[in-house]
Amino acid sequence: MIAEIIITGDEICSGVVVDSNSSHIAQRLEAEGIQVVRHNSVCDDIDTIVSMLKETGRRADIAVVTGGLGPTTDDLTAEAAAKAAGVGLVVSDIAQSSIEVFSKTRNRSMTDIDRKQAMLPEGAECLCNPVGTAPGFQLKIGRCNFFFLPGVPFEMRRMFADSVLPRVESLCGNEREFSFIRNISIFGLTEVDINHRLAALTEKFPGIKPGFRAIFPEIHVKLYARGKDKNICNELLIKASEWVLSKIGDNVFSVDGESMEAVVGGLLRRKKASLAVAESCTGGLLSHWITNVAGSSDYFLFSGVTYSNDAKIKVLGVLPETLKRYGAVHEETAKEMAEGARRVSGAAYGLATTGIAGPGGGTDEKPVGTVCIGLATPDAVKGYKFNLTSGNRSMNKKIFAMKALDLLKMELCNSGR
Amino acid sequence: MIAEIIITGDEICSGVVVDSNSSHIAQRLEAEGIQVVRHNSVCDDIDTIVSMLKETGRRADIAVVTGGLGPTTDDLTAEAAAKAAGVGLVVSDIAQSSIEVFSKTRNRSMTDIDRKQAMLPEGAECLCNPVGTAPGFQLKIGRCNFFFLPGVPFEMRRMFADSVLPRVESLCGNEREFSFIRNISIFGLTEVDINHRLAALTEKFPGIKPGFRAIFPEIHVKLYARGKDKNICNELLIKASEWVLSKIGDNVFSVDGESMEAVVGGLLRRKKASLAVAESCTGGLLSHWITNVAGSSDYFLFSGVTYSNDAKIKVLGVLPETLKRYGAVHEETAKEMAEGARRVSGAAYGLATTGIAGPGGGTDEKPVGTVCIGLATPDAVKGYKFNLTSGNRSMNKKIFAMKALDLLKMELCNSGR
Numbered sequence: 001m002i003a004e005i006i007i008t009g010d011e012i013c014s015g016v017v018v019d020s021n022s023s024h025i026a027q028r029l030e031a032e033g034i035q036v037v038r039h040n041s042v043c044d045d046i047d048t049i050v051s052m053l054k055e056t057g058r059r060a061d062i063a064v065v066t067g068g069l070g071p072t073t074d075d076l077t078a079e080a081a082a083k084a085a086g087v088g089l090v091v092s093d094i095a096q097s098s099i100e101v102f103s104k105t106r107n108r109s110m111t112d113i114d115r116k117q118a119m120l121p122e123g124a125e126c127l128c129n130p131v132g133t134a135p136g137f138q139l140k141i142g143r144c145n146f147f148f149l150p151g152v153p154f155e156m157r158r159m160f161a162d163s164v165l166p167r168v169e170s171l172c173g174n175e176r177e178f179s180f181i182r183n184i185s186i187f188g189l190t191e192v193d194i195n196h197r198l199a200a201l202t203e204k205f206p207g208i209k210p211g212f213r214a215i216f217p218e219i220h221v222k223l224y225a226r227g228k229d230k231n232i233c234n235e236l237l238i239k240a241s242e243w244v245l246s247k248i249g250d251n252v253f254s255v256d257g258e259s260m261e262a263v264v265g266g267l268l269r270r271k272k273a274s275l276a277v278a279e280s281c282t283g284g285l286l287s288h289w290i291t292n293v294a295g296s297s298d299y300f301l302f303s304g305v306t307y308s309n310d311a312k313i314k315v316l317g318v319l320p321e322t323l324k325r326y327g328a329v330h331e332e333t334a335k336e337m338a339e340g341a342r343r344v345s346g347a348a349y350g351l352a353t354t355g356i357a358g359p360g361g362g363t364d365e366k367p368v369g370t371v372c373i374g375l376a377t378p379d380a381v382k383g384y385k386f387n388l389t390s391g392n393r394s395m396n397k398k399i400f401a402m403k404a405l406d407l408l409k410m411e412l413c414n415s416g417r
Numbered sequence: 418m419i420a421e422i423i424i425t426g427d428e429i430c431s432g433v434v435v436d437s438n439s440s441h442i443a444q445r446l447e448a449e450g451i452q453v454v455r456h457n458s459v460c461d462d463i464d465t466i467v468s469m470l471k472e473t474g475r476r477a478d479i480a481v482v483t484g485g486l487g488p489t490t491d492d493l494t495a496e497a498a499a500k501a502a503g504v505g506l507v508v509s510d511i512a513q514s515s516i517e518v519f520s521k522t523r524n525r526s527m528t529d530i531d532r533k534q535a536m537l538p539e540g541a542e543c544l545c546n547p548v549g550t551a552p553g554f555q556l557k558i559g560r561c562n563f564f565f566l567p568g569v570p571f572e573m574r575r576m577f578a579d580s581v582l583p584r585v586e587s588l589c590g591n592e593r594e595f596s597f598i599r600n601i602s603i604f605g606l607t608e609v610d611i612n613h614r615l616a617a618l619t620e621k622f623p624g625i626k627p628g629f630r631a632i633f634p635e636i637h638v639k640l641y642a643r644g645k646d647k648n649i650c651n652e653l654l655i656k657a658s659e660w661v662l663s664k665i666g667d668n669v670f671s672v673d674g675e676s677m678e679a680v681v682g683g684l685l686r687r688k689k690a691s692l693a694v695a696e697s698c699t700g701g702l703l704s705h706w707i708t709n710v711a712g713s714s715d716y717f718l719f720s721g722v723t724y725s726n727d728a729k730i731k732v733l734g735v736l737p738e739t740l741k742r743y744g745a746v747h748e749e750t751a752k753e754m755a756e757g758a759r760r761v762s763g764a765a766y767g768l769a770t771t772g773i774a775g776p777g778g779g780t781d782e783k784p785v786g787t788v789c790i791g792l793a794t795p796d797a798v799k800g801y802k803f804n805l806t807s808g809n810r811s812m813n814k815k816i817f818a819m820k821a822l823d824l825l826k827m828e829l830c831n832s833g834r
Contacts, residue, residue: 010628011639013453015443016598017630018435022458026432036430037465039458041439044628048454055472072612072629073619089805105806106715113609131808133609152631154808222433277722283708284701287722291700294776294810296724303722305694305704311719311762315732345728359711393711 001172003029004038004060004144006052006221009151021066021156031232032168034062035225044074046083053084057142059393062168067151069134071113074187075375078137078147080171082121085141089119092127095135116415124148127163129322131155138167139386145171168385179226180233185254186219187406194219197247199309205240217390217399218260221248253409260405261289267412268299275408276347277303278316278337280328281355281371286401302345307336316340318376331372331383339381349411350376353404357396375407377415418589420446421455421477421561425468425484425494426568430460438483438573445577449585450643451479461491470501479585481577484568486551488530492749494565495554499538502558506536511543512552515693519550541565544580548572552727555584562588579751594643597650599658601638602671606822614664622657624650634807634816635677638665639681641823672827677822678706684829685716687767692825693764694720695733695754697745698772698788703818719762723754733757746771748789748800755791766828767793770821774813788817792824 005025005246009015019041026036042048049068050208057061081091096110096118103110120126120137127136129148132155136148149156149162191214198221201210205278211222221241226234245252268275277300279286287303290296300381304315309328312318318336326332334352342350355371362368369389375382384407388399422442428434436458443453453770454477459465466485473480485494493576499506513535520527537543537554544553544564549572552794553565561731564581566573586593603611608631618627628639640657642650662669685692694717696703704720707713721732726745729735735753743749751769759767772788786806792799801824805816 007456010626010641011630012440013456014447014598014641015445015453016594016639018437019441019456020435023429023432023435026430028432028433033459036432037462038469039424039430039436039456041456043452043454052455061677070629074626074628111613112613152633153631154812158697175589211428213433221768227619243735278726279701279704282705283713284696284704284706284720284722285708287696288699288702288705289428290813291702291724291774291812292811297778301725302728303701303720303724305708305720305722306717307708307714307720308762311638311693315719315721342776344731345725361714385693394709397705397709413494413610 001021001034001058001061003034003036003062003064004040004056006056006065007039007041007151008044008065010074012041012042021151021153024153024157025064026158026164026350029064029168029341030167031179031181032172033179034168034172036204039339044068044076048082049076049080050083053080053141054147057084060144062171063144063146063165065074065148066156069117069148069150071116071133075276080121081124081139081141081146085121085123086138088123090122091118092120092124092126092135094128095120098126098135098256099133100126102129120329120356127159129159130162131158136163155218162252175244177226177228178230178254178326180237180360181255182223182237182255184221184223184241184248184252185250185257186221186251187217187250187253187260187402189219189248191219194221195247198244201244203241204243205236205380208240213343215397218403228403237314253354256352257302260402260409262293264405264409264412265290265293265296265299273348274301275349275360276301276341278352279339280307280312280337280353281357281375282353282397282404283307283357283399286351286396286404287400289405302341304341304344312337316344329366329372330355330368331374331385333356334374335370335381336374336385337377338376344377348378348410350374351404352369352410353400355400357393357400359393367383369396371403373404373407375411377411418451418478419476420451420471420479420481421451422570423473423480423482424456424458425461425466426458427461427491431746438568438570441570441574443578445582445769446479447586447587448659449582450596452586461485461493462499463493463618466493466497469502470497470558470563471783474501475515476600477561477711477745479588480561480563481581482563482565483517483573485644486534486565486567488533488550488552495537496567496669498556498558498563500554500631502538502540502610503811504539505803507539509537509541509543511545513553515543515545515549517636517759520544521707544576546572546576547579548575553580579673586769594645595647595650596641596643597654599654599659600673600674601658601669602674602699603636603638603639603665603667603668604634604670604677604819605668606636606665611638611665615661618661620659620802621663622653624774624816625654625657633812667823667827670823677819679710681822681829682710682716684826688829690765691716691717691718692768693758693762695758695767696722697724697729697754697770698774699818699821700724700774702814703768703770703821706818706822715802718764719758720787721758721761729754733761746787748788748791748802751789752793752798752800754789756791759793765795766825767791768825770817770819772809774817784830786813788820790821792828794828
């Protein structure tokens with residue numbers, strides 16, 4: 001089974017937007033054992049899209065097309081698909097009711113513009129969109145089964161999982177080879193370090209194909225196993241990931257994709273412990289991450305984003321003398337912030353960041369990238385200082401917040417409580 | 418002049434790596450007035466690459482190909498290019514000396530593996546690589562001028578600027594058309610609303626091509642103008658964007674890409690006013706956005722991320738009676754939170770969010786998506802309540818935070834101070 005991916009849109013073709021849909025779709029198809037041979041991006045021009053669909057229709061077994069299904073004038077995909085298949089556009093009752101149902105959940109009624117989206121190529125099967133107005137559809141062009149989906153990543157991903165995967169599976173039938181992935185998430189080592197430590201991987205596990213991906217500030221090692229027998233693949237993956245864990249150690253924070261904040265949340269939950277945070281340089285990012293985890297209100301009580309010294313003193317009870325003596329960016333200040341957050345909120349643990357995210361504010365002694373982290377536990381208050389310069393303000397905020405969570409994770413793993 | 422981009426590599430096709438080269442190349446070509454009509458990614462298979470090169474050779478004037486020029490067995494691009502052009506591979510003296518020069522800068526001598534990279538298709542012009550071993554080359558296949566570059570982004574970018582752009586410019590000669598973009602960012606209207614209001618755009622401004630893009634919770638309207646005369650294009654863009662502004666009004670928060678938090682920051686700076694924030698349901702996202710703006714410490718003083726009621730009372734001074742009478746999600750609570758943040762920090766403005774981001778915690782009276790926003794100004798304290806359900810926890814956090822910033826923006830724009 002050979003697949004192609006087609007992304008439509010001027011914003012992709014002109015380079016204004018980096019396409020992330022292709023990579024998502026390709027990974028999911030490859031996991032089903034389908035080889036993705038081409039990705040194609042085309043601009044919003046009807047003739048270009050039509051000829052692309054016809055070409056792919058001659059080459060591939062399966063194609064996923066995203067974009068151009070919305071209500072606006074630059075949304076040309078349904079029309080192009082109809083032309084390529086040599087059919088007309090007709091109103092799809094299923095599409096129309098799918099749009100109606102979605103409009104109702106948003107408390108608005110259908111407009112003429114919405115109705116445009118219910119026009120599908122004759123013979124197409126509607127793929128309902130539970131999270132947006134534009135429905136997708138399946139249509140055979142040439143020898144290829146096309147799946148047309150909206151370009152909005154969130155809608156595309158949901159519809160791909162709900163509507164495309166099951167259909168692709170039944171198209172594959174017995175030809176299917178399974179592909180399994182394990183995603184090992186690492187923080188605190190460089191790609192070169194990891195590569196070096198895992199140099200013997202392919203020799204030790206010839207059935208495993210490794211992939212390395214840096215998603216700043218994390219590095220993900222993906223292990224792929226492909227074959228017709230699920231159990232054999234799975235066993236191989238388990239052995240290989242155990243070997244990877246033995247080589248990387250504590251820098252692995254999760255296997256199978258859990259985020260650092262979810263790992264920390266799980267540890268707090270198991271300990272029935274609560275957390276408060278005090279942030280200066282991370283500016284709210286730490287609390288934002290922690291509260292991205294559903295149910296985090298069970299253990300997360302409070303964060304004081306104290307950008308000004310005054311707020312550090314008033315809200316967290318940092319001593320003016322400490323600030324005067326050491327400055328805002330110092331282990332002692334971080335310790336008082338962490339203890340302050342813990343005291344104010346009554347939490348079991350307090351975690352604080354204070355540092356220089358840049359671009360301004362650096363000095364010779366404390367350059368951009370300097371971060372001090374305070375960690376108050378039920379037993380002690382610890383202070384740390386690091387230099388983690390990493391490129392720009394936004395990256396610095398991320399690596400500072402990640403380092404703080406990493407320290408808390410280590411503390412929670414190692415403490416007996 | 419029509420261009421295509423071709424990216425080779427299994428790691429791109431299988432989705433393990435997200436391709437960022439296409440977007441870079443496309444932007445640079447579009448800036449030169451060359452329309453990029455297609456991007457194509459192909460796996461490391463010689464026949465697939467050959468047929469792709471032949472197809473593009475029939476369609477495009479210019480093509481940039483990246484990847485597959487290295488020394489390993491899966492580097493097939495030079496061989497594929499030779500096949501597609503119907504020529505053989507020959508040793509290029511220029512390529513060989515370029516590799517020698519680079520090897521010397523790394524204090525190593527040329528190996529047999531390096532020599533493979535000096536084999537170029539007959540008739541190709543070598544493009545030297547000053548920052549890596551693999552040289553690139555230019556070759557005509559069909560009617561199209563192909564530029565072959567390494568896939569490593571850092572090498573590709575350097576060689577594109579040094580070797581490809583000057584050659585492309587001379588190929589364009591007088592045919593050169595420039596392309597200009599204006600990005601109008603909108604919050605608070607649906608894509609359908611916007612499309613309806615701008616229905617007459619293409620009729621009124623035939624030289625303008627519009628593009629719509631939803632980057633939740635914003636919608637960006639992009640206006641493209643293309644032509645041989647820079648001034649005419651620019652004037653047309655200015656007129657068209659004024660017309661768009663007149664149709665969309667206050668829902669436009671920026672022209673040319675500034676983020677909402679940067680716009681709000683600019684308004685605060687101009688007023689010499691400071692800001693404090695109190696967050697419940699947005700969990701730190703509001704402060705994270707605000708502090709993403711470099712220099713935000715000039716006006717941003719404090720955020721209290723008060724997830725627990727206890728923290729709302731202790732840190733922000735919300736009255737226990739208010740929480741008892743109205744609950745945490747209520748305009749009155751939001752008002753006291755905003756005023757509390759303002760009072761605690763001494764800021765001119767206080768902005769507060771309290772709501773239900775989900776997935777849990779919703780009731781019939783206050784379903785998931787309910788958000789109350791408090792805005793304390795030097796003159797008054799205002800409370801608002803909205804239902805902004807939008808799909809999931811992470812999206813709800815975003816739309817809540819955006820709505821709060823939007824209310825503050827309106828207040829700052831309309832108040833005389």
